[in-house]
Amino acid sequence: MPNNTDFVLAVEGVSVSFDGFKAVNDLSLYIDKGELRVIIGPNGAGKTTVLDLICGRTRATEGAISFKNQYIGGLKEHEIVKLGIGRKFQTPSIYEDLTVFENLEISFPRGRNVTGALFWKRSEEIIARVQEVARMIFLGDHIDRLAETLSHGQKQWLEIGMLLIQDPELLMLDEPVAGMSVSERRKTAELLKEIIKNRSVIVIEHDMKFVESIAHRVTVLHQGKVLAEGSMEAIQANPKVQEVYLGH
Amino acid sequence: MSQSLTKNRNIELIGFAILAVLLVVVLPLSLDIFRLNLIGKYLTYAFVAVGLVACWGYTGILSLGQGVFFGLGGYCMAMFLKLEASSVANTKIQSTPGIPDFMDWNQLTELPFFWVPFKSLPLALIAVILVPSLAAFILGVAMFKRRVGGVYFAIITQALAAVLTILIIGRQGYTGGINGITDLRTLLGWDIRTDHAKYILYFVCCAALFGSMFLVRFVLASKLGRILVAVRDTEERVRFSGYDVANFKVFVFCLASAIAAIGGAMFTLQVGFMSPSFVGIVPSIEMVIFCAVGGRQSIIGAVVGTLLVNWGKTLFSESFPELWLFFMGGLFIAVVLLFPRGLAGLVTDQLLPWIGRLSGGRRQVAAAGSAPAPAPAE
Amino acid sequence: MFMGYSLGEIGSIFAMQAFAGLILFSVFVLMALGLAIIFGQMGVINMAHGEFMILGAYMTFLTSHLFQTYAPQAFAGYFFVAMLVAFVASGAIGLAVEWLLIKRLYKRPLDTLLATWGLSLIMQQAFRSIFGAREVGVQLPDWMMGSLQVTDTIEVQINGLFVMTLTLMITAVVALLLFRSRWGLQVRAVVANRVMADAAGIDTRRIDRLTFGLGCGIAGIAGSAFTMIGSTSPTAGQAYIVDTFLVVVFGGAQSLLGTIASAFTISQSQSTLEFFLTGSMAKVTTLLIVIGLLMLRPQGLFVLKVRK
Numbered sequence: 001m002p003n004n005t006d007f008v009l010a011v012e013g014v015s016v017s018f019d020g021f022k023a024v025n026d027l028s029l030y031i032d033k034g035e036l037r038v039i040i041g042p043n044g045a046g047k048t049t050v051l052d053l054i055c056g057r058t059r060a061t062e063g064a065i066s067f068k069n070q071y072i073g074g075l076k077e078h079e080i081v082k083l084g085i086g087r088k089f090q091t092p093s094i095y096e097d098l099t100v101f102e103n104l105e106i107s108f109p110r111g112r113n114v115t116g117a118l119f120w121k122r123s124e125e126i127i128a129r130v131q132e133v134a135r136m137i138f139l140g141d142h143i144d145r146l147a148e149t150l151s152h153g154q155k156q157w158l159e160i161g162m163l164l165i166q167d168p169e170l171l172m173l174d175e176p177v178a179g180m181s182v183s184e185r186r187k188t189a190e191l192l193k194e195i196i197k198n199r200s201v202i203v204i205e206h207d208m209k210f211v212e213s214i215a216h217r218v219t220v221l222h223q224g225k226v227l228a229e230g231s232m233e234a235i236q237a238n239p240k241v242q243e244v245y246l247g248h
Numbered sequence: 249m250s251q252s253l254t255k256n257r258n259i260e261l262i263g264f265a266i267l268a269v270l271l272v273v274v275l276p277l278s279l280d281i282f283r284l285n286l287i288g289k290y291l292t293y294a295f296v297a298v299g300l301v302a303c304w305g306y307t308g309i310l311s312l313g314q315g316v317f318f319g320l321g322g323y324c325m326a327m328f329l330k331l332e333a334s335s336v337a338n339t340k341i342q343s344t345p346g347i348p349d350f351m352d353w354n355q356l357t358e359l360p361f362f363w364v365p366f367k368s369l370p371l372a373l374i375a376v377i378l379v380p381s382l383a384a385f386i387l388g389v390a391m392f393k394r395r396v397g398g399v400y401f402a403i404i405t406q407a408l409a410a411v412l413t414i415l416i417i418g419r420q421g422y423t424g425g426i427n428g429i430t431d432l433r434t435l436l437g438w439d440i441r442t443d444h445a446k447y448i449l450y451f452v453c454c455a456a457l458f459g460s461m462f463l464v465r466f467v468l469a470s471k472l473g474r475i476l477v478a479v480r481d482t483e484e485r486v487r488f489s490g491y492d493v494a495n496f497k498v499f500v501f502c503l504a505s506a507i508a509a510i511g512g513a514m515f516t517l518q519v520g521f522m523s524p525s526f527v528g529i530v531p532s533i534e535m536v537i538f539c540a541v542g543g544r545q546s547i548i549g550a551v552v553g554t555l556l557v558n559w560g561k562t563l564f565s566e567s568f569p570e571l572w573l574f575f576m577g578g579l580f581i582a583v584v585l586l587f588p589r590g591l592a593g594l595v596t597d598q599l600l601p602w603i604g605r606l607s608g609g610r611r612q613v614a615a616a617g618s619a620p621a622p623a624p625a626e
Numbered sequence: 627m628f629m630g631y632s633l634g635e636i637g638s639i640f641a642m643q644a645f646a647g648l649i650l651f652s653v654f655v656l657m658a659l660g661l662a663i664i665f666g667q668m669g670v671i672n673m674a675h676g677e678f679m680i681l682g683a684y685m686t687f688l689t690s691h692l693f694q695t696y697a698p699q700a701f702a703g704y705f706f707v708a709m710l711v712a713f714v715a716s717g718a719i720g721l722a723v724e725w726l727l728i729k730r731l732y733k734r735p736l737d738t739l740l741a742t743w744g745l746s747l748i749m750q751q752a753f754r755s756i757f758g759a760r761e762v763g764v765q766l767p768d769w770m771m772g773s774l775q776v777t778d779t780i781e782v783q784i785n786g787l788f789v790m791t792l793t794l795m796i797t798a799v800v801a802l803l804l805f806r807s808r809w810g811l812q813v814r815a816v817v818a819n820r821v822m823a824d825a826a827g828i829d830t831r832r833i834d835r836l837t838f839g840l841g842c843g844i845a846g847i848a849g850s851a852f853t854m855i856g857s858t859s860p861t862a863g864q865a866y867i868v869d870t871f872l873v874v875v876f877g878g879a880q881s882l883l884g885t886i887a888s889a890f891t892i893s894q895s896q897s898t899l900e901f902f903l904t905g906s907m908a909k910v911t912t913l914l915i916v917i918g919l920l921m922l923r924p925q926g927l928f929v930l931k932v933r934k
Contacts, residue, residue, distance in 0.1 A: 112491050573751035
């Protein structure tokens with residue numbers, strides 16, 4: 001067992017290499033309960049790979065990852081999800097051939113094995129919860145629309161809603177406002193502020209204004225390593241960070 | 249698509265009813281027993297096609313080896329019938345009486361151990377379902393847990409169809425070789441070769457087919473059915489919704505295989521033999537095209553497609569046998585290029601809206617098509 | 627199964643069967659090469675690949691016939707002409723098929739599989755209508771007959787050596803094309819990232835068509851080699867698609883060397899097993915071993931770990 005700590009997530013000395021190229025190199029990252037952490041860094045810094053490692057999509061070559069003091073390094077994706085880690089992808093990843101309702105229903109954290117799914121009943125509780133979440137993500141009037149007919153921004157919201165209904169303790173968002181219009185972006189920021197309550201969140205984002213408005217702490221990645229970590233002001237004043245962002 | 253399917257569930261039921269009337273009333277009254285038996289034979293392929301709707305149409309797992317499961321089911325049934333036909337009294341001219349004739353010809357002097365359970369009808373019936381399901385389970389676990397899918401899975405199942413055919417043909421003494429298991433006579437003393445028996449078996453086959461169709465319909469209408477569609481479209485996302493995707497794929501593959509196996513057993517009963525020519529690469533992929541012609545996402549479509557293609561095959565091979573392969577080849581290409589949703593797609597996309605327009609009701613158009621219509625939540 | 631043979635005998639058996647497997651190896655390599663570059667580039671499995679091979683075999687048969695009738699004095703060299711004819715014929719039809727069929731099915735690999743299967747049925751019936759259902763054989767020129775006596779117990783067939791040498795040369799040419807030519811550069815760019823390649827001004831449609839044509843053309847050459855181990859009939863190609871695909875997958879679809887190594891492993895184990903078991907059981911055993919290995923290593927034996 002890892003040492004008992006208060007951290008929700010502890011990534012310790014993790015490395016991963018693809019074909020000799022070290023995408024992540026001896027990286028450590030600790031997330032507190034209720035913390036909102038923003039990860040920034042230039043392209044290819046390994047941001048998405050870090051999320052891939054945490055959610056089991058990529059296996060670390062070295063190091064340990066633990067969630068609530070339990071090692072999760074060897075677990076499969078769905079097992080990690082069941083422990084309470086949710087992940088939003090960079091491009092909207094939803095079930096295009098299903099309705100908004102069905103998208104949310106599938107994400108409801110129950111009936112996840114074969115028999116549970118086969119004999120699934122839509123109880124009042126589930127319908128109410130789905131409708132509640134649909135309203136939160138501004139899709140209350142579109143509940144029976146096929147997801148493929150939604151706009152890009154609505155798809156992003158739907159995916160956030162699918163995470164919300166999972167009720168994860170740790171939420172990982174990969175560029176949640178990418179490709180949104182200004183007004184969608186504003187609504188999304190509101191939505192994110194709503195859903196990050198009572199849970200730990202890791203956000204990858206390029207949009208500095210957005211980062212400023214939400215971040216507790218910021219981690220800067222560069223070439224697979226942590227370059228700097230601290231409050232937004234401290235990071236913005238950090239000469240190493242300025243060099244990485246402006247120097248090339 | 250799933251929405252239109254959910255909305256079309258009532259239309260589907262009407263389709264089931266029309267099909268039932270056709271199969272159970274119209275055809276038996278209008279065809280002689282020879283032709284009806286032929287329809288019964290086609291219907292046994294429809295089992296495979298119905299399974300493929302779940303496995304391929306919904307989940308996107310293309311198996312080119314469904315003949316393996318059809319064959320295993322058929323062989324399990326044939327082994328029982330063969331043992332019953334090979335009683336000591338019937339085979340006293342053999343050097344070893346009491347074993348099937350082909351074993352005697354291949355100098356076997358004893359019933360192989362895996363034939364012994366097939367002396368009992370209950371065990372044989374269990375084996376009809378269990379053996380193919382187990383085979384599908386092992387293959388499914390090995391493939392899907394390792395995340396082998398798509399064309400890889402298709403080709404590996406095709407390789408298995410080749411393997412099983414070669415094996416059956418090569419191990420003559422144990423399997424009856426290329427001729428298959430022939431000369432089946434009675435089921436618990438009841439002669440299955442009489443016209444009367446053929447009528448009864450035809451209706452049993454219809455009943456089993458409708459049973460399978462309702463089973464698949466139930467599965468596809470459940471949340472599991474929606475998960476299968478989700479797996480087809482974005483498998484990875486389903487994992488991140490907390491589902492063990494491999495288990496769902498294994499389940500649907502086993503389901504499709506078990507249903508195919510029932511078809512195989514019904515084939516043996518109605519046609520009176522089973523041979524490797526229903527196991528291999530060619531029959532397996534043909535069954536996929538039956539399903540595709542009818543509409544890979546429509547249960548009724550699968551049955552109708554099977555009947556039509558086979559009826560066409562019979563017509564063609566009677567009059568222009570040399571053109572049949574051109575036609576079949578063209579069918580593969582046309583279905584994929586021009587009608588990827590098959591006949592069922594034509595009906596739901598073209599015919600029903602057209603009927604709707606004829607009757608002047610615009611609302612039916614919206615209900616029948618896949619156009620998003622605002623509807624209250626269930 | 628090794629009972630009753632002395633160690634020396636077993637050695638000779640292995641060596642003999644290994645050389646006997648050379649032509650099978652060549653056919654596998656050429657078939658797999660074509661299938662692999664098409665699969666690697668376009669993600670398409672060409673189920674009619676066996677029929678393109680048989681087309682090449684028929685072309686070889688026709689060429690040998692023409693030489694026998696009109697230029698018997700040049701018969702010794704007909705095989706080289708035949709290979710060229712086979713390549714051109716299969717390649718040209720391949721180009722046409724890509725243009726008419728495959729390009730319309732891009733991004734639907736399973737549907738492409740079914741459509742090309744339909745194509746294979748049409749080609750089979752076309753062969754039957756044109757050449758008849760009967761099997762045809764090809765006569766070899768004298769210099770390719772016979773065998774070299776290596777030791778007392780081991781002899782090697784000349785045509786096997788010849789075909790293998792040619793195969794290796796063709797493979798080398800393909801490798802050169804892939805890694806040195808402009809086409810190869812573009813192919814590798816498309817394999818690595820189709821969207822980027824498109825954006826960088828590469829005509830990916832044209833590259834697809836050329837690749838498909840080249841793959842089919844190589845299958846045609848495989849057909850020339852095939853005439854030495856089997857008799858040509860309309861359906862003879864069908865049996866090869868599964869084997870060939872397993873060769874491709876087993877070798878790792880992106881790796882040229884992997885394809886050669888896996889063709890070698892599979893053809894050799896099949897031909898060695900054939901001596902000890904019956905032909906059909908050898909085939910079953912080989913297929914099952916390959917399937918088993920694929921379950922252990924689905925990405926193939928020779929593939930690099932790539933970042934998703």
